[in-house]
Amino acid sequence: MKYWKKFSHDERLKHIKKALQGNVNFSEDPSLGYPASRLDEKVFNDEATFLKDSPILQSFVANPNHIGCHTFGSSEKAFKGTQDVEHEVLNIVAVDIFKAQPDSFDGYIAPGGTEANIQAIWVYRNYFINNYNALPEEIVILASEDTHYSIPKGSNLLMVDYVKVPVNFEDRSIHKEGLKTIVEKAVTNGKKYFIIVANMGTTMFGSVDDVSIYTDIIQQHKLTYKLHIDAAYGGFIYPFSNKDNEISFLNPNISSITIDAHKMLQAPYGTGIFICRKGFIENVLTKEAEYVEGMDLTLCGSRSGANAVAVWTILSAYGPHAWFEKISILQMRTAWLCNQLDELGISYYRNPHMNIVTIKAEGIPDEIAHKFDLVPQKHDESNQWYKIIVMGHVEIEDLSQFTDTLKTLQNTVIN
Numbered sequence: 001m002k003y004w005k006k007f008s009h010d011e012r013l014k015h016i017k018k019a020l021q022g023n024v025n026f027s028e029d030p031s032l033g034y035p036a037s038r039l040d041e042k043v044f045n046d047e048a049t050f051l052k053d054s055p056i057l058q059s060f061v062a063n064p065n066h067i068g069c070h071t072f073g074s075s076e077k078a079f080k081g082t083q084d085v086e087h088e089v090l091n092i093v094a095v096d097i098f099k100a101q102p103d104s105f106d107g108y109i110a111p112g113g114t115e116a117n118i119q120a121i122w123v124y125r126n127y128f129i130n131n132y133n134a135l136p137e138e139i140v141i142l143a144s145e146d147t148h149y150s151i152p153k154g155s156n157l158l159m160v161d162y163v164k165v166p167v168n169f170e171d172r173s174i175h176k177e178g179l180k181t182i183v184e185k186a187v188t189n190g191k192k193y194f195i196i197v198a199n200m201g202t203t204m205f206g207s208v209d210d211v212s213i214y215t216d217i218i219q220q221h222k223l224t225y226k227l228h229i230d231a232a233y234g235g236f237i238y239p240f241s242n243k244d245n246e247i248s249f250l251n252p253n254i255s256s257i258t259i260d261a262h263k264m265l266q267a268p269y270g271t272g273i274f275i276c277r278k279g280f281i282e283n284v285l286t287k288e289a290e291y292v293e294g295m296d297l298t299l300c301g302s303r304s305g306a307n308a309v310a311v312w313t314i315l316s317a318y319g320p321h322a323w324f325e326k327i328s329i330l331q332m333r334t335a336w337l338c339n340q341l342d343e344l345g346i347s348y349y350r351n352p353h354m355n356i357v358t359i360k361a362e363g364i365p366d367e368i369a370h371k372f373d374l375v376p377q378k379h380d381e382s383n384q385w386y387k388i389i390v391m392g393h394v395e396i397e398d399l400s401q402f403t404d405t406l407k408t409l410q411n412t413v414i415n
Contacts, residue, residue, distance in 0.1 A: 002102070003091040006319025009053075015085075015316075016055030016309055022081020023064050023305075034078065038063050056268075056310045064305030069297040071106045072281060079305055086308035092315055094275045097239050098257055100249035107275035109261075109308045111300050113232030114150035116258040116274035119284070119299050120228040121154040121195055123256070123276060126283035128193040132224065136160060140186050142179075142214065143197035146172055146205055148230060151197050160195070172207035172349060180217050187221065194218060194225035200247055200257075201234020204377050204387055205349055206356030208238060211246070215253045226280075228256045232272065234354060235259030240327040242353040255280060261311045266392065271307045326392070330355045333399065334390045340403040344410065355390040365409065372402050 007015065024031050026038040027046065038046060039061050046061045059082065068075040070083045071090060090107050094100040110116045121141060128134035141162040143151045155162035163186065166178040186194075196218070198209040211227060218225050229247055231238070236259065238245060247254065256276035261267040286296040318326065334355045341348050346363035350356065364374065364386050374386040390399070 001092075001096045001320050003088065004096040004315060004320045006322065007316040009317075012313055012316055013053070013055055016059065016313070019081035019085045019309070020058060020062055020064075022084065023062060024078035026063070031078070034065075036063060036065055056306065056313055059306035059309040060304075062306075065302050066109070066305040066308060067298075067302045068295065069106055069108050069281060071108075072297060073295050082305035082309055085312045086305065089308055089311045089315065090273070090275060093235075093259060093273055094249070096320065097235070098248045098275070100275070100277075104278055105249070105275050106278060106281040106297075107273065108298050109303070109311065110272040110274050110298065111270045111303055112262070113148070113230070113258050113260040113272040114153065115299050116232070116260075116272040117148065117150040117197070117228070117230055118154035118157060119274050120197075120256045120258065120276070121151070121158055121160065122284050122299060123280050124195045124226040124228070124283075125158050125160055127226065127280055128224070130283055132193065134193050138191060139193045139195065140191040141195045141197065142182070142186075143230075144174055144199065144202070144209060146202040146207060147197060147199060148203050148232065151230075161191070167207070170349070172202070172205045174209055174213045176213055176217070179213065183217055183221060183223070187223070192224065194223055196225055196227045198227060198229055198247075199234075200229055200231035200238050201351075201354055201356070203233060204375075204385065205358045206234065206351050206354035206389075207349070208234065208245075208247070208351055208354070211251065211253065226255045227253050228258070229254055230258050232258050232260040233263050233356075235273075236261070236264040236323075237327055237330075237355060238353055240324050241331055245353075249277070261307075261314070264391075265311065265314050267310045267314055268307060270304060271311050273311075330390050330392070333394065333396055336396060337388065337390065337399045337403070340399070344403065344406055346406065349385075356387055357390070358385050358387040360384065361386055364406075368402075368405055368409070371405070 044061050051058050064079040064082045070087050075083055086109055094105045095102055128139055136159055139160050141155055142165055144167050145164045146167055152162050163182055166175040168175055196214045198211045200208050259273040261271035262269045281297050284297055337357055338350055348357050348359040361384050369386050376383040377385040
């Protein structure tokens with residue numbers, strides 16, 4: 001690992017203290033020109049004694065604004081200290097986890113994975129328009145039917161057509177013949193530029209798309225495309241549980257990746273991460289933001305620098321080895337659950353490298369699903385699946401309560 005290191009509590013405190021000292025201090029500096037301040041002191045007491053041992057809370061109270069993209073050109077100098085922390089996080093994610101070359105990427109910590117995915121669509125729509133004189137109606141988004149709802153939301157916002165690609169019911173893999181038919185029909189209908197969104201851990205199934213299925217068919221037709229990876233859920237799992245995977249920046253066909261730190265990393269909400277290769281993010285420059293030092297290249301504009309501090313603090317508390325250990329434990333718990341379901345003869349889907357088990361609804365009575373807060377694929381009578389996610393708080397004892405309840409039900413039916 002080039003950037004990802006483990007630090008002690010005292011080292012983390014020292015690092016964040018130094019970063020905050022590199023920012024404007026609203027409590028002490030005049031700072032006459034900023035439309036912001038520290039958090040309201042009537043509600044958020046910045047002299048509370050517990051703050052001295054909590055760098056994340058210190059950062060929230062200081063209220064740094066991370067407007068701009070700190071991997072690209074200059075940025076607002078008032079918040080340079082915590083901007084550097086955000087850059088450290090991006091280096092860890094882009095270089096150490098997703099194998100990018102140093103200084104070969106741009107990105108930022110967004111308010112969430114939904115925005116990060118829409119940012120990708122926005123970047124590539126404008127890229128095709130700016131570089132190929134594409135018309136919006138000539139651009140199309142391709143993504144599987146299991147893809148997160150942020151993709152159709154982005155399609156609607158950006159006025160770019162979206163086509164769902166079918167998946168095979170049992171293993172949630174991309175339906176090759178269905179994709180081939182969709183691509184051929186799209187070309188017939190005048191589509192020339194393709195934005196492909198592939199998944200590293202779908203929300204409902206934890207399924208991981210084989211990106212080569214997309215790229216092989218697109219390249220066979222000699223079509224122009226950009227490939228974005230939605231790793232919002234799987235980005236902090238899959239690269240550790242399947243180290244030989246091909247979904248990284250080592251794959252030249254991949255142009256950008258979304259990762260959420262507020263899922264597996266258990267950071268506060270508002271910590272989606274968007275990373276793309278150099279040469280793309282400038283396509284969404286908002287030239288009208290003339291009062292902003294540097295360039296406004298993000299969908300949200302202003303965002304909380306405290307979220308960057310939170311992600312850095314978690315990553316540096318673990319380091320790569322302890323994080324691998326945590327993921328390995330969750331994998332073992334997930335495998336235990338699957339073994340129990342196998343013994344019960346209950347059908348389910350699980351990607352072997354993920355911690356999501358999605359059970360066919362026919363095997364789970366409604367009362368049990370409600371008791372254990374299982375999440376349905378659909379909130380109506382047509383639902384076919386329920387999912388269990390083995391997060392850090394879900395231990396074997398919790399899972400055994402669930403499987404014991406199913407065993408009791410089966411024995412009651414038999415008797």
